[in-house]
Amino acid sequence: MSAHAASAPKTRTAPARAPAGFPMGFYRYRNYVLFAATSLFMMLGCAMLLDAIHALGQGEAAWLAFQARMARPYYLATSSVVLLFTLYFVIRFAWVGRKIAAGRIGPIPRPPVPMFVTGVAPIGGFLTLWLILLLILGGFLP
Amino acid sequence: MKLIHRLEPLWWILFGAGGFTACFFLPALILGVLILTPLHVIAQGLVYWRAHELAAHPLGRIFLVSVLSLVLWHCAHHLRHFALDVFGHKAAPAAAFMSYGLALAGTITAFVLVSAL
Numbered sequence: 001m002s003a004h005a006a007s008a009p010k011t012r013t014a015p016a017r018a019p020a021g022f023p024m025g026f027y028r029y030r031n032y033v034l035f036a037a038t039s040l041f042m043m044l045g046c047a048m049l050l051d052a053i054h055a056l057g058q059g060e061a062a063w064l065a066f067q068a069r070m071a072r073p074y075y076l077a078t079s080s081v082v083l084l085f086t087l088y089f090v091i092r093f094a095w096v097g098r099k100i101a102a103g104r105i106g107p108i109p110r111p112p113v114p115m116f117v118t119g120v121a122p123i124g125g126f127l128t129l130w131l132i133l134l135l136i137l138g139g140f141l142p
Numbered sequence: 143m144k145l146i147h148r149l150e151p152l153w154w155i156l157f158g159a160g161g162f163t164a165c166f167f168l169p170a171l172i173l174g175v176l177i178l179t180p181l182h183v184i185a186q187g188l189v190y191w192r193a194h195e196l197a198a199h200p201l202g203r204i205f206l207v208s209v210l211s212l213v214l215w216h217c218a219h220h221l222r223h224f225a226l227d228v229f230g231h232k233a234a235p236a237a238a239f240m241s242y243g244l245a246l247a248g249t250i251t252a253f254v255l256v257s258a259l
Contacts, residue, residue, distance in 0.1 A: 016231065023228060036224035039217035042164060045172050046210050046217075046248060052175050053206065053255045056197055060190040070180035079176040086172060090165045122165075130170035136196070137174035139187030 035092055041085035048079065094122040146238045153219050153242075160216025167209050198259040207256050211249040218245035 023033045048070075055066035069075060098119035135141040146153075179188045196202050218241035225237035 018227065018230075033224075036220060036227075039220040039224070042168065042213055043217045043221075043244070043248075045168065045176070046214050048176055049171060049210060050248070050251055050255060053197065053252070053259070056190075056194055057255060057258045063190045063193065067180045067185075070176055076177065076180070079172060083169060083172045083177065086164065086169050090169060093161055093165050126165050126169075129166050130173075133167060133170035134174050134178075134184070137170070137179075137187050138184035139192060 034088065038085045038089035038092075041082045042089065044078075045082040045086060048082070090126055091123065094126070095119050097122055143235055143238065146242075153215075156212065156215035157219040158216075160212040160214070160219075163209055163212040164216060167205075168213055171209070194259065197256070203256045203259070207249075207252050210252040211245075214245040214248040214252075215242075218242050 019029075021029065023029050052066060055062045070079065098115060132141070174184060175188070178184045197206060222237045222241040225233055225241070229237070
């Protein structure tokens with residue numbers, strides 16, 4: 001057999017296993033689980049928004065019935081929990097992003113602002129966008 | 143599973159785009175459509191004819207399908223990898239097909255519902 005045809009030796013590795021105490025034994029694990037849970041709640045939020053579009057397509061009576069249903073305490077509580085998890089996702093997303101902006105990953109030069117500002121700036125941008133979108137939804141902007 | 147692994151760059155593009163899309167738009171949509179409008183805080187802005195006009199506008203349609211589908215794909219990828227962390231690689235096929243299947247079903251539903259407006 002030529003050297004060219006010989007296969008490269010495979011590196012033997014131990015099977016992957018979870019660290020001790022995962023997923024609830026340590027606060028960083030719990031934060032990680034909480035962050036994963038945001039995806040479940042954001043999926044639920046998308047399903048509720050799909051329900052809103054469905055009601056909108058069914059006519060005015062269905063739209064009014066949808067709004068009346070969403071005003072019930074159980075649905076309002078669910079929507080509020082979905083919103084809280086989404087906000088947690090956004091804050092954590094922005095907080096990870098500041099490390100990328102600060103050059104912690106790769107050869108990007110560190111920006112000449114404190115780390116706190118690099119985290120607050122994207123959240124400020126998100127808040128501005130939410131305000132514009134809410135003004136459009138509320139009928140204050142065309 | 144080979145196809146799932148081969149498409150990993152695509153899942154990552156959808157995951158990244160969905161994360162940013164969720165940050166940009168999702169909280170305001172949830173707050174506006176699911177909380178403030180049913181409570182009649184901004185009810186006049188989303189009376190039926192105006193809500194329909196906004197959603198049925200070509201830009202509104204593109205916006206709704208893009209936001210909902212990208213967020214769903216982001217969530218699907220996140221949940222797939224979380225399932226691997228919790229249940230190990232024996233759960234990989236079920237995690238991949240269930241999460242991506244859910245995102246695909248949501249994308250198709252969004253497209254159908256928005257097209258019917």
